[in-house]
Amino acid sequence: MWIFFILALACVSAPSDPESDPTDSNETDSDPADTEDTPIDVSSCAVDVHQHFASNVAFSQAAEELIAKMEAVHVGSGTGVAFTLIQPPPAAGDSDAGAHYDYLSNMSPSLLQVVEDHPLEFGLVAGGGILNSWIHEAVLDERTINDTERANFKAAAGGIIDDGVLAFGEMAVLHISLEGNHPFIASPADHPLYLALAEVSVERSVPIDIHLEAVDQEALAVPDEMPSNCFQNVENGGNNPVSLANSIDAFEILLDHQFDAAADPEDAAIVWSHVGWDNTGDLTAELLDRLFAAHPNLYASLKILDAPGPCQSMENRPLTEDGDLRPEWLALFEEWPERFVLGSDEFVGGTDGVGAPSTQGTWDLMAQLPDELAQAFACDNPRRIYGIDE
Ligand SMILES: [Zn+2]
């Protein structure tokens, strides 16, 4: 019998470090250009491609809370996000606690029902419960994937799309444990079942959303080579192994798999979730530039915590703590204007929110972008990549 554990904290950072950047409050400078140019108002078309419902309240309640949050968020010179994709969080296959959920959850109403009740506000992404735990369990069991299992997996993935889902997610290739009770999860991106998922993705022209910490070197020692001393209160660096293996090489194999079979790069789209929230120090603008050039089907979903997390690399955060866009990120955005979307990745629902807030922080980016990039990132790219208006 499979035992699952829902990664309730899977893609949520630990609380921000109160000691971070004590000089911040003394900074009063701002770019005069920021106040001269009124940002574009993209609120009427803005899409957030990555939000979660907390599972400690009914999804119907979480939906009402998220709609209120969508209406209140500042988006450039406007207010409100028009449409949001709801993703079940990635579930691991190795824990003895709890149960995961996916779009056909056993909660009443189900995630699918709630999204269908709000067709003007929500679209659905699915597979984080069903497919991610399937792959992760196979990895942990070191199971050889035979033709029967491969066919069953592809049938399950296809069935999800048959039910009206817009993308596969949230999948997790490499998730780092950021707290003592926080799980570590690693499923290589070139695992046979990930390659099978890519085949279904291309056949059905739906994207895959993947949580992936970047290790762009042979190995990263934990915690010694992490960006900051974020594990100072956690024995042995959370539940992580002492070394993280390279995660980018296998990711490139997945990106290449089936790409030639796609009529259009977007038919083989893989969306790298949470770009802008880097906990290894390797998710640089330079790495993204290299991967965008090599893989026309790679896209990035931007997440910016309202306050920086204790483990994250500040150098690889697109916005400084003063809220200014870093020049290397503006250059990257201008080089690849069709590759970026916004995905806040907050768990919404109930009074005890899970994890750090990231919705306003993510959408604050709008005020820092030239109008054409704001329009592309907020509206045109997500609607095109996820087929939202089709
Ligand atoms: Zn995540």
Ligand SMILES: [Zn+2]
């Ligand atoms: Zn997420």
